[in-house]
Amino acid sequence: MPGLPRIHIVATGGTITGAATSAADTAGYRAGALGIEALLAAIPEAAQLAHLSHEQAFKRDSKDFLPGEWLQLAKQIEQLMTQDDAPAGIVITHGTDTLEETAFFLALTLPRRIPVILTAAMRPASAHSSDGPMNLLQAIAAATRQALAAAGPLIVAANRLWRACDVTKRHTHAPDALGGFEAAPLATAHGTHWRIPPILATQPLFPAPWPDRLPEVWILPGYAGAPAELIDTAIASGVRGLVLALTGHGSVPEAWLPALVRARSQGLAIVRATRVPAGGVTPDANFNDTLQGTLASCGLSPWQARIALMLGLAAGLSHEALQNVFTSAS
C-alpha cells in the first residue's frame, strides 16, 4: 500500500521463531529454529500497517547471548537509523530469557530517532495459540508510532508496551510472562491499536562511539551462608566490577566485609543490588556506601546494574558519575 511507513525487522531467534514436532508441545521445542520469514508468513495483516524489510542478525536461544553481541546489535541498529534511507521504525524479535538485558543495553546506548520495539513469545511458532504472531503484529504497529522514538527502546508483549528498565521475565512459562513489578505499562493495545500517552524526551546515557569490548563484571548471589570466597574468586579472575544480588534491601553479610575491602583496594567497582524483585537499593540505606566505597543499584535489577556498570566502566566514569548512572537509569 502506498504511503505506509517502512518498518525493518531484525530477528535474533528465541521462542518466537521456535519449533517443536507437535503443536501441543510448548516445552520441548528449539528456540530460534525457524527463520523470520516463517513468522512473517503468519501475519499477512502486517501489510496493512507497514512495508516490511527484514534481516536475520542471529538465530539463537537468548540464554546464549554475549555482551559483545549487545554491542554488535547496537552498532547495527545505530547504522540502520542513521543511513540515508532509514526505516520509520525497527522491530527486534528476541528470546524472553534475556530480553530485558538486551533491551536495557540498547536503552542505555541507542540514539532516540525512530521507534525501536523489541518483542518475543512464550509459545513457539509451531504451537496452538502461539503468542508470537500477535506480539509481532503489535510490535510493528507500535514501531509506526513516531512519538515512541523519544522513549528509547521499548518492549511489546501480550497487549502491553513497556519501558526497557521496567521489564523482567516474571514467570517461567505463562504467556504474559514479561512485565513489571511496580511499574505500569507505558501503553496498552487492543488488536493493533495502541493508546499512547505523551512521552518525555530523553537522550541515552551512553551514546556512540562505544568500545569494542565491555569490561568483565560478575553478579554474585547473596543467600544464607554465601561464602566470602565468591568475592576472592572474582578478584583472582581479574574482573573490573561486581554486582551483589543481595538479600533484602541490599544487605551485605558480615562475613563478606573483609573480602569487599580487599576487592575495593584492588580497584573493583562494587554495586549493592537486591534479589528482591521490587523496591531496589537506595544509596547509604542499610549500609554505609559512602564509607565503604560501594555503589547502590537504585531501581535496577542485578542484571541491569551489571550492564550499566559495564558501560560506565568502559566510559571511564568516576565513582560519583557511576552512582548518577544508577540513579538516573532506573
Ligand code: ASP
Ligand atoms: N529460551 C528462550 C529464549 O530466550 C525462551 C523464549 O524465547 O521464550 O530464547
